[in-house]
Amino acid sequence: MESDFLAKKQENVELNETIVKLKEELNEAKSQVVVTGLTFESNIEVEKRKAEEEIATLQKLVHETIEESSSSKSFHNTEIERLRLIIHELYTEIGELKKQQQYSPHHNNQEHSLAPSNVLNVLTKGIVKKLGADSFSSQDSLDDSLKKYEDPEVLRSLVEPLEDQIKALKEKLRYTDEQLQKCRECGHNDPSSYKVDNLETATITSQTEKELRCDMCQNYETQLVNEQKKHKELSAKAAAAEKAVERHKEELLKEIGFRKEMEEKWNEKREELKHQVAELMSSTKCAEQDLKELHQMLNQSRTEFRSSLLKLTKDRERIHEEIKKLQLENDNLVGKYTLHSQELQSQAINLPNTVEELHELILKNNQELIIAKIGKENAEANVNNLQSNILLLNNQISNEQHERESLENNLMQEINVLKDHNIQLERELKMFTSNQGRISELEGQIKELLNSKKQLVDLNSELKSRVSALQQELDISETVQKDFVLLSQSLQVQLEKIRASDLQVRWQHEEDIDSCPLCHSSFSNARKKQHCRHCGQIFCQHCLTREVKSGPSMRASKVCDVCHTLLVQTSAPYFSEAPPPT
Known part of the structure; x- marks a missing residue:
């Protein structure tokens, strides 16, 4: 069981590493797409400015010649x-x-x-x-x-x-x-x-x-x-x-x-712009190929994750079956011992006649009693271990499902954003080619120069608005990445604390703690120390606000945010509303 659990844990770690790698590759692809889009927009603006200047000079020459004539x-x-x-x-x-x-x-x-x-x-x-x-x-x-x-x-x-x-x-x-x-x-x-x-x-x-x-x-x-x-x-x-x-x-x-x-x-x-258009087409094709590869990798990771979930569910069912078997064996053993005790009660007490035989009988009964107690303790320990393993596996499965869903949603959103951006690039390429065709016909279409100038001005304003929107999206993505970094750091710290709690006494003494581990504010008469009833750590009153009902009388006990997420499975994680402090 432990080897299977370690193997599943290692698989989960590998899956997390692959997900992180996929995120990094996706971020790199996004940055490359953004950079290519910005360079493309800057080139378009430069060429449009040049075209407007040349159009203005041609207009001046035409007006002068018309006036002179x-x-x-x-x-x-x-x-x-x-x-x-x-x-x-x-x-x-x-x-x-x-x-x-x-x-x-x-x-x-x-x-x-x-x-x-x-x-x-x-x-x-x-x-x-x-x-x-x-x-x-x-x-x-x-x-x-x-x-x-x-x-x-x-x-x-x-x-x-x-x-x-x-x-x-x-x-x-x-x-x-x-x-x-x-x-x-x-x-x-x-x-x-x-x-x-x-x-x-x-x-x-x-x-x-x-x-x-x-x-x-x-x-x-x-x-x-x-x-x-x-x-x-x-x-x-x-x-x-x-x-x-x-x-x-x-x-x-x-x-x-x-x-x-x-x-x-x-x-x-015109030739230079044709080369630039060809380069942009090649870059868009490369971006499409990268998107296809990302789709394939995402599908592979999804299938692997589903297979791992199926394995975990199968292991869970197998453990349930083993627990049932052990429970049945325990019930059988209890029934056998009760029957045996009843038989012993119904039997007549036939004590041996000699002292040596009596000693042998006592030793034999003691040995049987010790063997029965050892079997009972082993069965109870196995049952407890299996129950704890089941709880851990359930928690891991639920966490992995939540992570998988969030990752799938994020990846789908990013893929949709990249698709939209690719469509926008294609539209801009079409607009660019149409503008290039208009520029080639400027000498014969002097009357249409004002309309084309208005179109170019409108397109310039649209491109500026798109640049501002892309800048806002970039700022939002940066803030989200920072929040993810803070979340990963806090989760790592909490994981280390949970691992270290198994190696030391959980209950903290009030003399050893001087400040709250969450808000880092020092304790005073107004800010008193309170213990988490689950992990035993000391927090201030403002940070220790969660309550969990436990015991036969369902008494409310104050616990920290981490313990609340561990104990109450239906509640949202403590880092869902805001990034936890580090």
Whole structure:
């Protein structure tokens, strides 16, 4: 019996060791899962921040280009309207000049003024008046207006229609000049001896024509000189505009190179994120394999524990059967001895005749009586030992059942938590892949950037709330682990005390104890010493509050918490409400 009990005890110790190892492995797996989750969340936050920054820069560039294109378009439209008005006014002025040529009495004096150079002077003067001094005042004003257009295509579209309109005006002026010359030939007027050199030089050949020149001719010459200067300024402005176009071409090439670099960086980041996703998938697979192994180990430990419980129940039944057998044997022995005593009483007393025979008879009866007493004492000792063993086994079985149930519940809770966490990781991986796909389509989906930004902000807040929840769970698990450590320490101390109590006198003397072993407060007149009626230890009044009824009169006796849990099997353990003090 003792060997079986020791073997069962050793099996229980081994089971407890395996349970502790499983707990350690489970805690390690939880910590690894938490660490991987935190690193994954931090990587997601970093990538999201980078994506938001790049999105903001792209948005700024897009808004700037849109604003510049809108401003250039509005300016271009206004300039076109102004030029159309100027052309219309030029048409009206040409018509008026034709009328003056037909109905003027001083035709000979106005011949010189109606030359192509003079007509061109008048037209350029009108153009200057209509355009205003703001657009042709200086080189700086043109540069300032050209700096507004960052896109060289817009500048080209602005310059080309102006050149076409200037060519059209030149052709119309030539046509009017030809018509005027035809009119002079038809009127038999003397041809003028003026030479025109493309709006640049107009010289007078004869001295008589100088005397006949009127004040209007002098004014026209000054206007011609001014128009030549303005023509040079316009050519310089056109050269500056061409330089600006070249500069904007270079900037456009730089912008194209920058965009290519950004695309390459995006592709590199995309590859890096793909590798990270693959690593996370592998880590999740490893975590799933660890969970499967833990499930298998848990099932194995459960089956082993059940088998050990079955063995213990079988041993218990066997011990009950042995006790019954011993009880029957004891009853048989008592019945035999009673029958034998009755027979002896009924028998006639036949004493021997000699003293020696009488002595032999007395010795024989004494020897039989001693043998019967020894058998009775051995039977009672066996019965007591078996009863104590049964009680211990019952207590151990109940404790092991409670521990097994609590361990199973804890392990199932932890497994459920790990499953939930794994599901969350998979969801986050799906979200991460979807966000990566969105990032790859950002260049073509500028209108959807605001919605995606809101989604990223919401996801960031959810991740922060999850991190805080995980931190709270971690704090709770740490406190629970600390409570388990305190509980194991206190149970170890109580176990050592119970083991040591079998080797010494249990009843403690009041002179030997100075403080309560639970609250560690020193005794005084207000705080008196009281003994536990079961283990004999001394406690204070506040710590010794449990009572157990015992004896034939069911008298209430004060006992400590440990003895209360040992004596009252239906009560909850003393460490179920709070961790015991160490």
